[in-house]
Amino acid sequence: MTDDRQAAMRGGAPAPIVTETFDAAPGRGAMLEYAGICKTFPGAGRTVVALHQVTFTVRRGEFLSLVGPSGCGKTTLLRITNGLEVADEGTLALEGSVLSGGSQDMAYVFQDINLLPWRSVVKNVELGLEARRVPKAERRERAMGVLELVGLADVANAPPYTLSGGMQQRVGVARALAVQPKVLLMDEPFGQLDNFTREALQVDIAELWEKLGTTIVFVTHDVDEAIFLSDRIALFLPDPGRLTEIIDVDLPRPRTGYDVRAHRHAIELRSYIVDHLGVGARRPR
Amino acid sequence: MPEPVAREPAPARASAGNDQNQPGSSGPGRGPGALSARLPAVPPMPLRAARGAAARGGPGGAAAWLAAHRDPIAKVAAVAVFLAAWQASGAFLNPLFVSTPGKVVSALGTLVGNGQLPAAFLRSLLEMLGGLVVAAVAGIGIGLLMGRVRLAERALEPIVAFGNATPSIALLPVMEVWFGIGTAARVAFIAVICTWPLLVNTYAGVQAVRGRYRDIGAAFGFGGWQQTWKIYLPGTVPFIFVGIRIALAVGAVGMILGGQEIGQSGLGGLTADFGSYSETADLVATIVTTTALAMLLFAAFRRLQHWRFPWIAATSAGRRESLGRRGWPGRGATGRRGSP
Numbered sequence: 001m002t003d004d005r006q007a008a009m010r011g012g013a014p015a016p017i018v019t020e021t022f023d024a025a026p027g028r029g030a031m032l033e034y035a036g037i038c039k040t041f042p043g044a045g046r047t048v049v050a051l052h053q054v055t056f057t058v059r060r061g062e063f064l065s066l067v068g069p070s071g072c073g074k075t076t077l078l079r080i081t082n083g084l085e086v087a088d089e090g091t092l093a094l095e096g097s098v099l100s101g102g103s104q105d106m107a108y109v110f111q112d113i114n115l116l117p118w119r120s121v122v123k124n125v126e127l128g129l130e131a132r133r134v135p136k137a138e139r140r141e142r143a144m145g146v147l148e149l150v151g152l153a154d155v156a157n158a159p160p161y162t163l164s165g166g167m168q169q170r171v172g173v174a175r176a177l178a179v180q181p182k183v184l185l186m187d188e189p190f191g192q193l194d195n196f197t198r199e200a201l202q203v204d205i206a207e208l209w210e211k212l213g214t215t216i217v218f219v220t221h222d223v224d225e226a227i228f229l230s231d232r233i234a235l236f237l238p239d240p241g242r243l244t245e246i247i248d249v250d251l252p253r254p255r256t257g258y259d260v261r262a263h264r265h266a267i268e269l270r271s272y273i274v275d276h277l278g279v280g281a282r283r284p285r
Numbered sequence: 286m287p288e289p290v291a292r293e294p295a296p297a298r299a300s301a302g303n304d305q306n307q308p309g310s311s312g313p314g315r316g317p318g319a320l321s322a323r324l325p326a327v328p329p330m331p332l333r334a335a336r337g338a339a340a341r342g343g344p345g346g347a348a349a350w351l352a353a354h355r356d357p358i359a360k361v362a363a364v365a366v367f368l369a370a371w372q373a374s375g376a377f378l379n380p381l382f383v384s385t386p387g388k389v390v391s392a393l394g395t396l397v398g399n400g401q402l403p404a405a406f407l408r409s410l411l412e413m414l415g416g417l418v419v420a421a422v423a424g425i426g427i428g429l430l431m432g433r434v435r436l437a438e439r440a441l442e443p444i445v446a447f448g449n450a451t452p453s454i455a456l457l458p459v460m461e462v463w464f465g466i467g468t469a470a471r472v473a474f475i476a477v478i479c480t481w482p483l484l485v486n487t488y489a490g491v492q493a494v495r496g497r498y499r500d501i502g503a504a505f506g507f508g509g510w511q512q513t514w515k516i517y518l519p520g521t522v523p524f525i526f527v528g529i530r531i532a533l534a535v536g537a538v539g540m541i542l543g544g545q546e547i548g549q550s551g552l553g554g555l556t557a558d559f560g561s562y563s564e565t566a567d568l569v570a571t572i573v574t575t576t577a578l579a580m581l582l583f584a585a586f587r588r589l590q591h592w593r594f595p596w597i598a599a600t601s602a603g604r605r606e607s608l609g610r611r612g613w614p615g616r617g618a619t620g621r622r623g624s625p
Contacts, residue, residue: 084503108504116498117596118519130515131506161600179505 029095031183031215032058032081036090039076039241049240050076054090056234056243058183058217063209065218065226065233069277073241074219078185081217082108094183104132107176111188113168115160121171122147122156128179146174149208166197173205177212186218190225202228203256210254223273227266228255235276245276384566389573392566401555402574409551410578412468413540416475420532423476424483425525431484432491432521433513449485453478453539457546471543471550478539482531490524491517523597526590533586537579552578 037054040047051073058064066074079085081092083102092099094106107128115124125143134142147153150170160168169189176184186205190198206229209216220226226233227249235245249269251260260266351358368386375385384392396402431438431445456477464470494517502512544553552575559568590597 082504084500102503102506104506108500110500110504114498114501116501116516116519117600118522118594127501127515128505131508131511159596159599161596 029060030057030093031060031062031095032217033093033096034058034077034090035092037077037080037087037092038089039073039080039085039087051080051087052240052242054241054243056246058215059231061213061215062231063206063216063218063229065220065230066236067220067223067226067233067273067277068236068241069221069238071238071241072236073238074236075187076241077236078108078187078217078219081183082106082185084108104179105182107179107181107184109169109172109176109184109186109189111191113165113172113192115168115171115175117159117161119160120157121152121160121163124160124171125175125178127175132179142180143174143178146178147171149177149211150174150204164197165193166201169193169201170204173208177208177214181214183215183217186216188219188221191220191222198225205229206255223270223277224261226273227251227269228260233269233273235273237277247273381563381565384569388566389569392564393570393573396567396570402571405550405552405555405571406574406578409540409544409553409575412471412543412551413475413536413578413582415472416539417479417529417532417536419472419476420479420483420536421529424480424528424532425487427480428484428487429491429513429518429521431488432495433509433517445481445484445488449481453535454542457542460543461547466548468550470547471540474543474547475536475539479532479536482535483525483528486524486528486531487521490521493524494520522594526586526594526597529586530583533579533582537575537582541575 034057035055037051038049039051040049048071050071054073054077066077068074076085080087083099086101094103115121116127119127122140122143125146126139129139129142144153144156147156150173152167152170152174155163155167160171163171169192172189173186176186189205190201193201202225205216209229218226218229230249233247233249234243235247236242237244247269251263251265371383372385372387374383375388380388393402427441427445431441453474457474460470460474460477464473498516498520502516507515540551541553541556544551544555545557546553548554549557552571555571556568556575559565559571
């Protein structure tokens, strides 16, 4: 991307962003448009280029995973998306309007869940609604509705630390969904859970996504998880952190764990991705 | 071979249970099948019941009872020995230096009876609570301010470092000069020395909360004030309770010191009074009352924490619990036996 084009976009001009050709898919407009995102973390002795010229589009309603080994900038990109970090260069637009520092239309699910222990489950779910100054009665009603959705209405008044890890992350998802976001940002949300719980939650989140139609950007280093959940997978590589490719996951929906993981296309995808990213992608942090 | 090791305790139990079961389970042949036939019939319960029966009736009964109540017995015995030695020492030592428990109890009775001790207790308690309230407002307020506002942090850091390092007793005359010789100076003294631990702990707490919950407030779109009230203040409460515990300890010192030095008031004033007249029994009775006051305050704040903030204890216990579930202390022990 040329410098004058970047300057134009930083100035707020709604320049059309051309990324991959398949973005022109009919009926699916752009939800998030990243253009030339750069982020550098100055460190002692070594400066880490977390993101270098990342440009792509997240389509409305799609489930997109960011996959790559540690240090490839995928979490940084998610944090920039929600305004938790500020990009050094480049722009981010939500539904065509350029953002500066996050948006009320997005919600975040953290890897380390981060429920507030002094609040009950339902009060945790109300957190985002309080920030948006929703009146008390409506807050409670919406929070209970979302808890119902994730199957935790019966523990609404329990303190969060009495819940299992899987249930806590369900609350984390409910807390994000309560604000009815246009885009749900999930940062390795199941990374701390055991295998069985993780697979159960993967099925749940796939069902929720199909039911709600929310656009989801999902960070993971688990290739199988990405294949199971995603419409598309964006592959990132480190040093410098960069987007190398976006691949389509042409697997039928609705998916269940067994049929997808055994699907021939899934196996091909998996070996392609692992080859592409190197073995580092499967290594835990 | 790990398996025989793992099963080792089982035959021992089997034989213990077998003594009772044998008349009923009279097998004709005690061949190789007898062992496996015996194994299912060995629940752990009969063994424990047998041991209990032996403890009740057998010669080992007293020993077993002692073993079961070892800790409280040790505590009571140590206190009894101490009191007895103290009482006995009264026969040899000048009563001016060492009173005896008997005399202290009777002095306590007299001082409570004539209202002197209850009045002093109440006065000291109120001064202490007054000082604590002022210290809490100032310490928590300034600690939060420093934690949340960068400019305030920079500006106040040297003053806090200076004040925190100042030996508190040096401030006693300052309080007299500022507030005159009276209740106000005593409360102010307690307030000043209790402010520092509350301030420093609150400030440290805000930094700990920032490390842990910073992203939450930002990710959910809270403004600065909302973050302070909804995330930083509640998140800092465990640290504030640590500050309160330290403040109670230094505050109790301040309470007595103020009572002794600024006029003569409350329990501190009584200790100074009795000390100067060498009323040793009265003095010790007052000291015991002071200790009771301090312990009462400690217990009250501990109760408050468990009542209003159960999550503080629960979340640290929860961490231990999650370690346990991975099998370290509990199940790990039985698992380890089979796999060395």
